[in-house]
Amino acid sequence: MPRKRSPVLTDHELRLMEVLWRSETATVAEVTGQVGVPPLAYNTVLSTLRTLEQKGYVTHDEDGRAFVYRPVVERRQAAESALRQLLSRFFGDSPGRLAVTLLDETRLSEKDLARIRKALARKRKSSR
Secondary structure (H helix, E strand, O other), X not given: OOOOXXXXXXXXXXXXXXXXXXXXOEEHHHHHHHOOOOOOOHHHHHHHHXXXXXXXXXXXXXXXXXXXXXXXXXXXXXXHHHHHHHHHHHOOOOHHHHHHHHHHHOOOOHHHHHHHHHHHHHHHHHOO
């Protein structure tokens, strides 16, 4: 039985999940080869994939002697989980406080500002 999934991925785990989300399936050797810089040792990748499986983020099938890993959590699900954790820990579960902080602390392009205006307009319409 998998242990309770951690609410967010560590940076190390995220690197491996990025490979699996891109390739959909991969062996430990394939993940090791695609993980990028800094490189990770085969045993480190194997250990982390096992941890990810215990947390419920990946599963594996056997192909001969090799384990072929695949994600069972989509990137969007992982991002939403991380966002919920961020809201809870730092913003008192207030999306508004998070949004205002982002707007105050981030330089935005005109394109970003236009997207934000459209999102706010949609939100106003849906809350009426």
